[in-house]
Amino acid sequence: MPATPLRIALTLDDAPSVAGRADVAPGDPSRMDRILEVLQRGQVRDCAAFVIGRMAAGEERRLARWLEAGYALGNHTFGHANADRVEPEEFLRDVERCDALLDSIGAFAQGRPRLFRYPYLRRPGHPERRRWLEDRIETLGYRIVPAGLDTFDYQFEVPLGRSVARQDAARIARVEVRFLTAATRALVGDARALEAHERRSVRHVAFAHFGIVADRCLDRLVDRLRAAGATFVPLAEALEDPIYLRYRVEEAANGRVAGALVPRSLAGRIRRWAVGQSMRLGLFAQREYGPLRPHLAE
Ligand SMILES: [Zn+2]
Structure with a gap:
């Protein structure tokens, strides 16, 4: 098929920071400010940040700055539990706890949508539990946001964190280039595979995290994706793609739409x-x- 431009909505999980590992790459909420600057400088005008309530305590000003810059905040639960491993009632309480926090900082004011993303993109495996939980989450007013394309940044957190801790410049450069190469290849490859499967251009949702990898590499990843023909589109526009309606009803699908739908x-x-x-x-x-x-x- 002809190479149409890739349309990608960028989303970032674990705001204001991934919990990290104390010994190699500890959590650092100030990443959120630096990443905001990268988005603004790089003219990526739309990016939803999914907030872990537990990590956001005391960081309300930072989250407010993100909103003031015109970007969205979404609910990623309070404690970042795996929805397939806890009781649905318990998981729902965790969603409500994060909802209260986001509401208190005005995340849903001025008609901003309520966006929700599962930690680890894990939905309950049992169909009845999943239906029960998703009905409740949607009753709270949320749109459940899947992710089609994975940057796999989390697989580089420890190697990069360790290299930075050692202040080893050659090693840092090597890990960063590996990440940028792997992420670009994975994003573009999965996007094109999904489009070939659907026989049309798809609006994609990609995700990364507020970790040390995005903190150091997001600017270059944006450049590389643009060089590969990508344009960044608003999340609301991407979510209109019919592929995400299929995700809603797909029994077996996990959060990664491309991987789940392409045989x-x-x-x-x-x-x-x-x-x-x-x-x-x-x-x-x-x-x-x-x-x-x-x-x-x-
Ligand atoms: Zn997460």
Whole structure:
């Protein structure tokens, strides 16, 4: 098919900061301010930040600055639990607790939408529990926001955090380039695979996190994606794509729409297996510098 421009809505999870690991890449809420600057400088005018209530305590001013700059805040629960591992009633209380916090800082004022994203993109596996929970979340006024395209930034948090902690410039550069190469390849590859499967241009939702990787690399990732033909579109516009209605009813789908909806060809499965084997052989480099093909590593 002809290469149409990729239309991507960018979203960021775990605002104001991923919890991180104290020994390698501790959480750092000031990332949210730097990332806001990157978005503004890079003219990415729409980006929803999904807030972990527990990480936001005391950071209300920072969250308010994000809103004042015209960007959206969404609900990512208070404690970041896996919805497939806790009781739906307990999970719902966690959503409501984050809702109260967001409401108190005016996140939904002036007609701003209520956006919700599952931690780890995990929905309850049991269909009845899932339906019960999603009905309640939607009754609260939320739109459940899936993510079609993964940057896999979380797989580089430890390698990059460790390199920064050691102040090893060569190592930092190596991890960053690996991330940028892998993320661009994964995003563009998954987007094109989904479009080939749908036989049309799709409006995509991509996600990354408020971690050390986005803090250091988001500006360059935006540049690389633009160089690969991407334009950044508002989330509301992307969510009108029919693919996300299918996500709503899809029984087995997890949050990553492209991975869930595109059936893999036999050739693709063999290639995936072969790459997986070679990655296991190169385990040391994968652990130290991050995976080269993270989308195949799962
Ligand atoms: Zn999260």
